[in-house]
Amino acid sequence: MIDPLRPIELALADEGLFYTRDDDEDAYRVAFKSEGDRYFVVSYRDDPTFVMIGSGWALPGGVDAIDAIDVANRLNVRKKFVKTALWEEESDVLFTVELCVNTTGEVRPHFGRLLNVLRDTASEFFDQLREDDAPPP
């Protein structure tokens, strides 16, 4: 059986990153960190052409869920590739890139770019949330 996430492991090696595997009967999973932030890659056994790269963050305490959804919506309109969603009763925010591929080898040459987009989207999300929370001048 070919490991569908092997090209992702090679992409992570290209990036100089460590990773761990956590496959089960439903899915293939790779977890890794970059600059201390956690990311994951998932491919499902019953849907091998689907691959998802993502990162999840806890929302800071006191953040209004409506404000967070508003920021997420604005990012979803504007950003290429990345979907921003509130998760787990609005206490987490999830940034994901979801792709349809013949093999994840197609992702390897673009992996650095996709990681950058995920990183930038998370950074913009929290920056905008802070700006929206700031009192008017």
Add this chain to the structure above:
Amino acid sequence: MPNARELIKRFIESEGHKVDAAPPDDAGVSELLFRTRGQVFSVTTAEDDDAAFSISTAYEIPEWAREPTQNNEALERVHVEHPDVVFTLAHDGSLFVATLDERAQSSQELINGFWLLVSRLRDAGAQAIEDIVDRTESKVAAEKFINSFMMGGGQ
């Protein structure tokens, strides 16, 4: 108690990055190499001074933009905006190295601000390469226009 080199190495690895560690040279200076966002960074530490270290990264200058005198001027301009980053042209002007020297009060302080320092260095380096490329492109465009004008293409 681990020295600064070992602390930094462990920290970078704990943040997810593979580290190549060269043993200290005769002067007790050692280098750690790691990649982040597609760019290789080098962290230099000295055995006799645990508080001081420097981070460097190199940028290749496109072949068509290798004009050492102008590029030195561009690097000096960017240095004015980023005074903590030192730029050095190397390898006959085919690349430049951006270096940030830092002195931390403690190992913890050094580690807490580590990615911020990497980010400052990356921003300064990116601005420098952009400045070099923009300036060269503008110059090429101006020369094209002047040549075309001199050959009677101008109105």
